Amino acid sequence: MDDLLLTKERKRVVVAMSGGVDSSVTAALLKERGHEVIGMTMQIWDYSRFEAPDGETFGTCCSLDDVYDARRVAEQLDIPFYVINFEDAFQQAVIDPFCDAYFNGRTPNPCVLCNQILKFERLLRKARELQADYLVTGHYARIEFADGRYRLRKGLDDSKDQSYFLFTLTQEQMAMVRFPLGDMTKQEVREHAERLGLRVAEKPESQDICFVPDGDYVRFLEEERGAGRKDGDIVHVSGKVLGRHRGTYRYTIGQRRGLGLSWSEPLYVVAIDAEKNRVVVGEKRHLAAGELHMEQVNWLIAPPVGAFRAACRIRYRHREVPASVKAVDGGRVRVVFDQPQTGVTPGQAAVIYDGDEVIAGGWIA
Known part of the structure; x- marks a missing residue:
């Protein structure tokens, strides 16, 4: 079990509360153990920029509903709660690189950057300003100290392990970061939520990229950077031009559907040449x-x-x-x-x- 859930020494901890069941249970367990808990939520995206169809909801993280859920859980736990506006920083650190990557022929991973820059740099800085002993999150991973250094390990629930997203952590950061859920399964976390009577006990998990709530990343990219760019040829690995495309950013490596090509074998995207605006396709063996x-x-x-x-x-x-x-x-x-x-x-x-x-x-x- 995580050392914060074992120690009898009272600590001041800032919990990054996303409004979901994981971070809510994290805050509740630490409060139950007698720690001084401060809830902190990052407001990173202006959802008024996205107009969803009437009545439609999206299972993303970090929405305004999630901020409200985090606030209600903090009220239920009777802990201080702060909303930190990181919208400008999120635009610069996550959204702009996300768009740049697609327009340069790459497929980005914005969650890693959000963790690296927003959570474990900027939010950690806020925790230090509050003189907290630790910044605590609901990640399914473990930090252990052995042989003179901190080690990042997988969460014990293999189906939920999030260590992949945390590889940017430094020794200095790991000294002040804790993941109490790393020793638990998702089912155990849900059971704690029910036992503690948390409002979010049955809340579904977030899906998709938080700033692309409908999953249509092409629409998002074109709203951010404009349509009609990066059009060009679809080229077979042999050099034969097979057709045209409406933007290299619409394609990712391994993609098969949506190519609109007729060929003797199934074709896949095997490379994206953003400089020449070419999408290169080939048979599966070329992947x-x-x-x-x-x-x-x-x-x-x-x-x-x-x-x-x-x-x-x-x-x-x-x-x-x-x-x-x-x-x-x-x-x-x-x-x-x-x-x-x-x-x-x-x-x-x-x-x-x-x-x-x-x-x-x-x-x-």
């Missing part, structure tokens, strides 16, 4: 990649000298696979898979594991 390079790498251990054996996860829902890993020139890391992998996508995060421990992570180049 297999034997290796990848990571850039902007964060090491959670001292970088090993020479190649070493580890496991690599190339997407959140991708099971990590065995590989040979080596730091190379320019701060990059080369990962050579034991077996070729499909779905290696520039712009996504690649995370390196030693067993259940995160040892490094970066962005697929």
